[in-house]
Amino acid sequence: MMDFELNDVQELVRKTFRDFVEKEVKPQAQAIDENKEFPMKLFKKVGDLGFFGMRYPKSAGGTEFDILSYCLAVIELAKGSLSLAVVCTMQSLMATFFLYKYGDEEVRVFFNQALKGEKIGGICMTEPNAGSDLNSIRTKAKVFEDHFLLSGQKTWVTSAPVADFFTVFAKTDNHEKLSIFFVPTHLEGVQIGKAIEKLGVRGSVTSEVAFDEVKLPKNYLLGKIGGGTDSLREILAEIRIMTAALAIGVATAAFEEAVEYAKTRVQFGRPIGKFQAVRLKVADMAVQLETARHYVFYAASLSDKDLPRQKESMIAKLYASECANSICDIASRIFASYGYAMEYPIQRYLRDARFTLIGGGTSEILGINIGRELGL
Numbered sequence: 377m378m379d380f381e382l383n384d385v386q387e388l389v390r391k392t393f394r395d396f397v398e399k400e401v402k403p404q405a406q407a408i409d410e411n412k413e414f415p416m417k418l419f420k421k422v423g424d425l426g427f428f429g430m431r432y433p434k435s436a437g438g439t440e441f442d443i444l445s446y447c448l449a450v451i452e453l454a455k456g457s458l459s460l461a462v463v464c465t466m467q468s469l470m471a472t473f474f475l476y477k478y479g480d481e482e483v484r485v486f487f488n489q490a491l492k493g494e495k496i497g498g499i500c501m502t503e504p505n506a507g508s509d510l511n512s513i514r515t516k517a518k519v520f521e522d523h524f525l526l527s528g529q530k531t532w533v534t535s536a537p538v539a540d541f542f543t544v545f546a547k548t549d550n551h552e553k554l555s556i557f558f559v560p561t562h563l564e565g566v567q568i569g570k571a572i573e574k575l576g577v578r579g580s581v582t583s584e585v586a587f588d589e590v591k592l593p594k595n596y597l598l599g600k601i602g603g604g605t606d607s608l609r610e611i612l613a614e615i616r617i618m619t620a621a622l623a624i625g626v627a628t629a630a631f632e633e634a635v636e637y638a639k640t641r642v643q644f645g646r647p648i649g650k651f652q653a654v655r656l657k658v659a660d661m662a663v664q665l666e667t668a669r670h671y672v673f674y675a676a677s678l679s680d681k682d683l684p685r686q687k688e689s690m691i692a693k694l695y696a697s698e699c700a701n702s703i704c705d706i707a708s709r710i711f712a713s714y715g716y717a718m719e720y721p722i723q724r725y726l727r728d729a730r731f732t733l734i735g736g737g738t739s740e741i742l743g744i745n746i747g748r749e750l751g752l
């Protein structure tokens with residue numbers, strides 16, 4: 377058995393983010409959802425806490441924490457507002473990783489500003505006809521002697537309406553495999569579409585993005601031509617563990633509130649938690665939450681020890697996201713009509729948790745890949 381006793385640093389990270397979320401995020405969470413606007417002020421405050429640099433070395437301007445500490449911070453943020461947690465995790469991993477890994481001095485200026493929350497980034501992989509199947513991406517970069525011309529259509533780009541730069545997956549006209557480009561949004565030919573109306577994580581604004589012959593200097597290629605899929609693989613396990621932590625966060629909020637409600641809501645002369653049917657529901661939630669959380673910590677600890685973790689990160693993501701949706705569903709049943717009222721947060725958890733089934737790979741895609749890891 378792995379020992380998940382947290383060390384002093386990890387305890388401090390958890391406390392710092394827990395206190396921040398209690399004081400600053402929870403009172404705003406409903407408004408973030410209702411306003412459907414990027415939570416700019418809180419985003420900046422999360423930046424001030426050093427969150428965006430947690431997974432980068434101090435030598436690169438980061439705050440350099442292990443992934444278990446990062447997961448603890450993600451769980452706390454997601455407990456308060458999954459919308460806020462989604463935009464912050466996007467900024468801290470996907471939007472910035474390739475700039476850190478492959479950016480030259482000019483690109484690294486954006487990276488450094490992004491770590492402080494002064495610039496906002498997004499990742500453009502998905503297209504109207506390319507979701508799970510990234511190899512079918514059609515966005516093209518024509519190769520010229522001293523520049524590229526980027527054209528194509530992206531969709532579901534988190535933070536696009538407020539973004540200063542994108543990391544864009546495309547195919548060059550001289551290679552069949554994916555390449556990655558850095559694209560500042562102020563360049564001519566970058567068009568941001570209107571925000572997509574969503575079921576959940578509504579404060580994490582998302583929209584279509586079009587590139588119309590956007591001229592990119594050669595140094596905006598991140599990594600090698602055709603090296604995009606391999607570069608993505610470097611961070612995939614971490615994205616999945618992070619998405620699993622998002623799921624644990626929202627599930628924990630639903631669980632804790634359901635337990636409290638079961639203790640205080642009185643029907644037929646006693647708290648509803650005294651009825652066996654309700655108690656079994658709470659126990660079912662506890663079993664799912666504890667097992668999922670421990671597995672996510674286990675996957676994170678493998679990563680921190682630099683041990684193989686591809687399969688484990690997929691199991692963590694699949695299991696935690698499915699459990700989170702089940703837990704939010706059970707919480708909604710315990711709250712009954714109050715779980716159905718927009719005034720209370722249970723409906724938001726239920727809607728928000730759906731996102732964790734999609735981001736970082738659907739359960740079907742993860743299941744297929746877990747099978748492949750098992751030699752099938």
Ligand SMILES: Cc1cc2nc3c(=O)[nH]c(=O)nc-3n(C[C@H](O)[C@H](O)[C@H](O)COP(=O)(O)OP(=O)(O)OC[C@H]3O[C@@H](n4cnc5c(N)ncnc54)[C@H](O)[C@@H]3O)c2cc1C
Nearest residue numbers: 499500501502506507508509532533534582734738740741
């Ligand atoms: C809120 C939100 C934010 C997002 N943010 C971003 C972002 O910032 N950047 C970005 O690039 N993308 C983003 N996405 C897009 C997300 O990554 C894709 O939605 C995801 O990859 C799935 O693609 P799809 O929705 O096109 O579904 P599809 O790939 O079309 O899948 C549809 C269904 O078919 C199943 N399926 C597909 N292929 C197979 C197969 N081989 N075997 C079995 N079943 C299969 C899937 O599991 C799913 O159930 C976001 C999505 C959401 C909802």
